[in-house]
């Protein structure tokens with residue numbers, strides 16, 4: 001296809017974008033075509049590239065590295081210590097990993113393998129569902145913000161609506177259908193447990209977040225980050241915060257996810273068998289700024305081995321209800337720091353702009 005490489009003169013970006021989108025090849029298609037330098041469409045501005053230096057090495061865990069929390073016994077004797085750890089991580093870092101979460105290792109492995117198999121099918125199979133409209137609840141695309149962003153990123157995505165209304169089951173690619181449905185069962189169970197812990201961590205009842213339908217809307221994105229020939233010129237995923245309540249992420253062992261902590265980027269180093277959990281903007285707002293929704297990004301993948309990650313975003317399904325800080329967390333000493341708004345208004349703003357989260361949450365500050 002006619003995508004301009006970095007060594008060729010620039011052509012009209014809109015035309016280049018259109019060609020890439022209409023080819024339905026995705027980034028993996030570009031890699032498979034044998035390209036050795038980055039199309040200019042994917043080259044990020046100097047202000048992004050200058051901040052891409054590797055995260056600070058952390059040979060031993062330090063208090064501000066991403067903690068791994070052992071969930072075993074959290075329904076019995078260890079609950080208060082587990083919820084203390086989860087709440088502390090949610091307050092200080094907005095991210096943590098969990099092990100002994102009850103999801104069998106075989107399920108983790110086959111979910112990753114199934115999403116990888118989807119992306120590694122012949123192009124025609126994927127092109128059939130290359131689209132940005134979501135009526136059927138299933139779509140394959142490269143870069144959710146391709147049409148709004150200043151520069152594209154080096155990843156493709158399979159997106160599937162899991163709830164409250166599951167996507168048309170027949171539309172879910174057969175190569176990963178069974179595994180996606182099985183994954184959603186695990187997400188619902190574990191998501192409920194985590195929401196219980198995070199609710200209690202705010203001093204609220206265990207069921208508070210689920211009563212507000214926070215686990216009902218679930219969207220899965222199965223990302224594929226192929227080898228990038230010039231990883232210093234682009235990113236896998238630009239820095240952003242997640243707009244929803246919590247996100248559950250399953251990543252393979254390749255690595256590349258980084259979280260902003262203060263002025264530094266910290267690696268979320270893959271831990272075998274672990275799942276990554278992060279706080280979204282709505283939960284930061286509902287917690288009246290107690291919990292933190294933090295910027296995270298993924299570096300472009302320099303290794304020949306593709307990186308696969310699967311995120312499930314959990315959002316409220318009551319989109320017309322008003323959201324804002326929990327009244328229980330507002331007092332004369334700690335007034336509400338956000339105004340009330342509907343989730344519809346929030347998501348409308350999220351999808352109309354580039355992925356650069358913080359300015360969005362700030363829009364709702366009181």
Ligand SMILES: O=C(O)CCC(=O)C(=O)O
Nearest residue numbers: 221223251257298309311
């Ligand atoms: O691929 C990853 O590790 C992160 C994915 C992510 O942040 C997202 O989909 O919003």
